[in-house]
Amino acid sequence: MNFFEAVKNRTSYRGKFESAPVPKEDLIEIMEAGCDAPSGCNMQTTSFIAIDDPQLMSQLLGLVNPPIAGTAKAAIAVLTERVFAYRDKCFAVQDYSAAIQNMLLAAVALGYQSCWYEGHITDDDNIGRKMADVLGVPQNIDLVCFMPIGKGVDEPKRAKKKPFGERAWFNGYKK
Amino acid sequence: MNFFEAVKNRTSYRGKFESAPVPKEDLIEIMEAGCDAPSGCNMQTTSFIAIDDPQLMSQLLGLVNPPIAGTAKAAIAVLTERVFAYRDKCFAVQDYSAAIQNMLLAAVALGYQSCWYEGHITDDDNIGRKMADVLGVPQNIDLVCFMPIGKGVDEPKRAKKKPFGERAWFNGYKK
Numbered sequence: 339m340n341f342f343e344a345v346k347n348r349t350s351y352r353g354k355f356e357s358a359p360v361p362k363e364d365l366i367e368i369m370e371a372g373c374d375a376p377s378g379c380n381m382q383t384t385s386f387i388a389i390d391d392p393q394l395m396s397q398l399l400g401l402v403n404p405p406i407a408g409t410a411k412a413a414i415a416v417l418t419e420r421v422f423a424y425r426d427k428c429f430a431v432q433d434y435s436a437a438i439q440n441m442l443l444a445a446v447a448l449g450y451q452s453c454w455y456e457g458h459i460t461d462d463d464n465i466g467r468k469m470a471d472v473l474g475v476p477q478n479i480d481l482v483c484f485m486p487i488g489k490g491v492d493e494p495k496r497a498k499k500k501p502f503g504e505r506a507w508f509n510g511y512k513k
Numbered sequence: 514m515n516f517f518e519a520v521k522n523r524t525s526y527r528g529k530f531e532s533a534p535v536p537k538e539d540l541i542e543i544m545e546a547g548c549d550a551p552s553g554c555n556m557q558t559t560s561f562i563a564i565d566d567p568q569l570m571s572q573l574l575g576l577v578n579p580p581i582a583g584t585a586k587a588a589i590a591v592l593t594e595r596v597f598a599y600r601d602k603c604f605a606v607q608d609y610s611a612a613i614q615n616m617l618l619a620a621v622a623l624g625y626q627s628c629w630y631e632g633h634i635t636d637d638d639n640i641g642r643k644m645a646d647v648l649g650v651p652q653n654i655d656l657v658c659f660m661p662i663g664k665g666v667d668e669p670k671r672a673k674k675k676p677f678g679e680r681a682w683f684n685g686y687k688k
Contacts, residue, residue, distance in 0.1 A: 341622035342542075344516040345549050345615060362683070367517075369681040373674060374520045375614060376629055380672045386681040387688075394684050417686075427632055435610030436629075439550060440520060443618070447516035454551055454611075457602055474686040497555045499548060506544040506561040508537070509569050511592075511649040513562075 339447040348442055351451035352406070353492030360390060360412035360487055364448050368487065369414060371444035375436040378429025384437040387415045387473055388487075394472070398484075401468045406455055410486035414441060415469060417479050438483055451490035456483045514622040523617055526626035527581070528667025535565060535587035535662055539623050543662065544589060546619035550611040553604025559612045562590045562648055563662075569647070573659075576643045581630055585661035589616060590644060592654050613658055626665035631658045 339347075365388040372386050389395055390412045398415075399408060407413065416438055420430045438454055445452040459466040460482055470481040507513045514522075540563040547561050564570055565587040573590075574583060582588065591613055595605045613629055620627040634641040635657055645656040682688045 339516050341514050341516045341519040341618060342546070345546050345619070348549070348551070350551055365683075366677075366681070370677060371517070371520050373677060373680050374523070376523070376525055376617070376672070378632060380674075382675055382680065384680070387686060388681070388683050391684045423632065427636070429632065431606045432610040432613075432631065435607040436614040438607075439611040439614040440618075442551070443516060443615075444520070456607065457553060457598065457604065461602070473684075474688075476686070479686075497551070499555075500557055502541075502545060502548060505548050505557065505559070506541070506563070508540075508563050509566045509648075511562060511651070511654075513649075 344443045344447045348446045349494040349496055350453045351490050351494050352453055353490055353494070355409045355411065355486065355488030356491055357411065358489065362390065365390060365412060365414065365487065367448065368441050368444045371440040372437040375440045377433035379423035381421060381423050381429070381433065383419045383421060383430045384434040385417045387417065389413045389415065397472055398469050401465055402459065406458060407486035410488050412487045414485045414487060415473065415481050416483035416485065417475060418482050419479050434482060438485070441485060445487055449489065450487050451494060452485045452487050454483060454485065459484055519618045519622045523621045524669035524671050525628045526665050526669050527628055528665055528669070530584045530586065530661065530663030531666055532586065533664065537565065540565065540587060540589065540662065542623065543616050543619045546615040547612040550615045552608035552611070554598040556596060556598050556604070556608065558594045558596060558605040559609040560592045562592065564588045564590065572647055573644050576640055577634065581633060582661035585663050587662045589660045589662060590648065590656050591658035591660065592650060593657050594654050609657060613660065616660060620662055624664065625662050626669060627660045627662050629658060629660065634659055
């Protein structure tokens with residue numbers, strides 16, 4: 339798929355998914371796009387766990403309340419290690435965000451739908467940590483995002499955006 | 514350009530740029546890709562200033578020490594407003610990182626080179642604020658990233674990455 343087509347077609351998909359399993363090679367290609375994202379000082383603080391085992395998917399989705407992505411057959415969990423790139427400067431959030439964005443676009447380019455679920459699992463009830471424990475993730479590494487991956491059944495809904503002229507200018511602020 | 518080709522061809526380009534100006538329509542297309550990135554609760558906390566005025570470029574680049582992108586004829590400055598998406602939760606870093614990643618890929622898809630300069634301008638010497646002041650950016654909005662945009666003259670250098678198997682697994686950590 340053309341790059342700009344992928345950008346335009348990406349939505350935060352919260353609908354139902356087809357029941358067919360997602361081929362491992364597609365999950366690998368999506369995670370490879372995640373690995374290809376840049377990271378501050380090339381620290382590569384982000385790592386990934388694809389989930390396609392049906393029982394494990396049920397177990398993880400059962401931890402999320404209110405529920406999300408109940409019909410998804412596969413997902414990618416995004417892990418971050420919040421280490422300093424230099425002195426006291428940590429770019430782990432930037433690193434995993436760039437990786438997630440690459441993976442959201444890669445999913446679309448391969449004909450899948452996904453969604454960046456972060457706030458929902460990193461809130462005070464700590465769902466991300468519960469998921470991490472199920473997946474055997476060490477305590478020094480945080481699970482910060484859960485991305486369902488699957489072919490969408492429903493029509494994707496596009497987020498309403500501000501006009502371009504309210505967000506982008508030339509040679510000065512609001513110019 | 515094919516999506517995966519853009520991902521594979523993106524590098525953090527720190528070489529020289531061609532002297533030809535960058536057409537405004539290309540800078541617009543890159544910033545549109547930035548606007549198309551998702552944001553937490555669709556808050557759209559990120560905005561953009563393209564710089565293609567030669568005097569202004571010189572003035573901004575003159576603020577950066579050690580210097581970067583000295584031969585670039587155009588750049589995009591990335592602005593963020595660190596507002597809460599809900600309660601005390603702010604996703605501004607995630608928002609601008611996703612937007613930057615979209616723009617880095619868009620630049621490559623249009624045949625340009627770029628680089629995510631963030632740490633260099635957000636360090637304790639506050640170069641980003643100095644740039645923001647020159648561009649008339651209000652105090653409640655931070656300039657967090659400076660992306661030169663131009664056709665590269667030098668061979669791009671690819672960052673050395675860890676093997677895929679050290680960063681991505683199936684159905685469990687390091688599985």
